[in-house]
């Protein structure tokens with residue numbers, strides 16, 4: 001155990017923040033920590049757009065749910081896969097930017113590693129965070145508000161601020177349920193891990209005053225239908241080739 005691992009194990013999503021502002025040097029150092037995440041062949045296909053304009057925040061908060069924390073958090077970022085600079089470089093060199101699904105996937109992976117490193121840096125400085133997938137409800141509007149050019153793919157938002165709540169840890173699958181050796185386990189083994197987890201998850205929800213369904217039921221409810229069907233067309237419009 002060390003301070004870094006302690007920070008990681010203490011993670012909880014924070015959805016209520018104090019009004020304390022975040023000093024610019026904390027934003028800068030967290031971003032720098034984000035930049036030091038590994039990046040496929042150094043492509044650095046990401047950017048973070050800090051949204052300070054209150055009108056823009058309000059629009060994004062509304063389309064994301066609404067989620068009031070997006071409007072209220074001391075800092076809010078939209079994390080994007082970013083192939084813009086690569087496109088411009090190809091253009092200037094008289095070449096066509098030719099990247100298919102691999103290029104898009106790299107930008108999503110790079111942006112996610114960048115964001116998670118930022119998150120860890122923020123958490124180590126005593127801030128709380130909450131990722132906001134809700135922005136994917138209407139990415140066309142997000143792109144309009146932030147004036148995103150072709151090649152920039154918003155993926156998720158990120159709220160940051162001093163925590164004004166201290167939620168319980170949300171339990172995870174048992175570690176042997178996600179760490180396998182040599183081969184993938186049998187379906188029976190997979191089910192055995194889930195059974196053990198369902199009870200712990202239901203107890204966590206009951207303690208929060210939510211209806212105490214197990215994780216299995218929650219997952220089926222979430223995954224028995226498709227959602228956000230505009231994503232494919234949106235990312236294609238933004239210049240991603242998903243083939």
Ligand SMILES: Cc1cc2nc3c(=O)[nH]c(=O)nc-3n(C[C@H](O)[C@H](O)[C@H](O)COP(=O)(O)O)c2cc1C
Pocket residue numbers: 011012013014015067130131132133134135156169170
């Ligand atoms: C990509 C991503 C998107 C998320 N989107 C939202 C969101 O829109 N609103 C929200 O309240 N929490 C959101 N979360 C937080 C998850 O619900 C949370 O991480 C998960 O339930 C585990 O809880 P914990 O982070 O407190 O351990 C998101 C998390 C991730 C990784």
